[in-house]
Amino acid sequence: MSRSNIKYILLFIVSVLSQTLVFDNIYFSSYINIFIYILFLLLLPIETNKFVVLGLSFILGLSIDIFNSTPGIHASATVLIGYLRPAILRLYAPREGYEPNKFPSIKNHGLNWFIKYSISIILIHHIFLFFVDAYGFSHFFYTMGKILISSVFSLIFIIIGHLLIMKE
């Protein structure tokens, strides 16, 4: 097993545990739900086989679901972003294409690029997750407010998490 595989296994465990043990217990307001665990999906190498990304997304979401007693809710949202990630990466690709053997990061692609890339995935994830969790659109404006505010907080903590991991 290569060094980078072990790093990603560690990142997976850290993402799941920090989400379920720390961030799920932080409470400021019912509008703020911080989801940092998708950092794992954001940082997977750009050339990772898309089927592997899809499988990992499902496992990641299901792990969060098992801790939260919400079978399927997180998994359905992470699988969606796993499916759309290749298209989003293509959308934001630099003109000369991505350099080989790189993973999405501030260091490799710049802060602007990373924010654009992360916020797209965070928004898709949060929109899907909150509406599925609410069983539909009956609390539309409340849910939209929750999505927008939570996305901003998730982005901030994902960038902080990303910088902490890069230091290691």
Next chain:
Amino acid sequence: MKNLLNFIIKYAFTLVFILIEILCFVLIFTQNSYHRFSFVNSSNRITATISQQWNSVIEYTKLKSINDSLALENERLMNNLEKYRKYEIPAIEKSGFKYISAKIVSSSVNKYQNYITIDKGKNHGIEPEMGVIGPNGIVGIVVSTSNKYSTILPVINPNSKISVKLEKNNYFGSLSWESQKVNQAFLSEIPGYVSVQKGDIVVTSGFSAIFPDGIPVGSINSYVKNKSTDFYEIIVDLFTDFNNLSYVYVIVNSNRNEQLEMIPESENE
């Protein structure tokens, strides 16, 4: 056949995605109902153990507030006891309710589907459909148990529905949760001719075999009368503070089976 194969190969990624999404939604719709299977839920042994270990680490930071709430609860119970002390009650009728204390292992408050996991389960005599109360009032109902852990459906979950009444005039209503605010719930089915005031106390009705009569639930925050149905729509401030809940009591009703048998008869009356 060849065309079909080509189609599958061309769209394999999308097909796999759709299949996994279908699987997820099957999980959502079969497992999030009131009686859930137990293979993925937080009374699951491994996740509950991890949460419990973590909890024992961070518990120290909460000790002060836990102590304060226990002291307040003691004060309230002692005052209640004092009221009864002067009466000599001849043969106390056995109520059949027993309380088991339990510690919260994990809980959520800011989702729609909120659940609480506690550190007692089947081995301690806890079964689904038992009521759960906190130091200040009602918390929820046990929905699933494993040997050492149980999952509680709290009042602040859209699937929760609890039979309650107004303490001052015994009119019955139904308490549900509309997802807007933690620590606030929605009281319906109180008829429009009843006099209702801000601050009125809401307690459990004792109609179901789950809660004894008169457990505090909350106080009325605001109300409007629905003109078309002539029923009140009431917002209740819950007494239980779900953000700072550490210990709860599970209510065991030893007369429950007898009480359940009585229900069809009383409905016929």
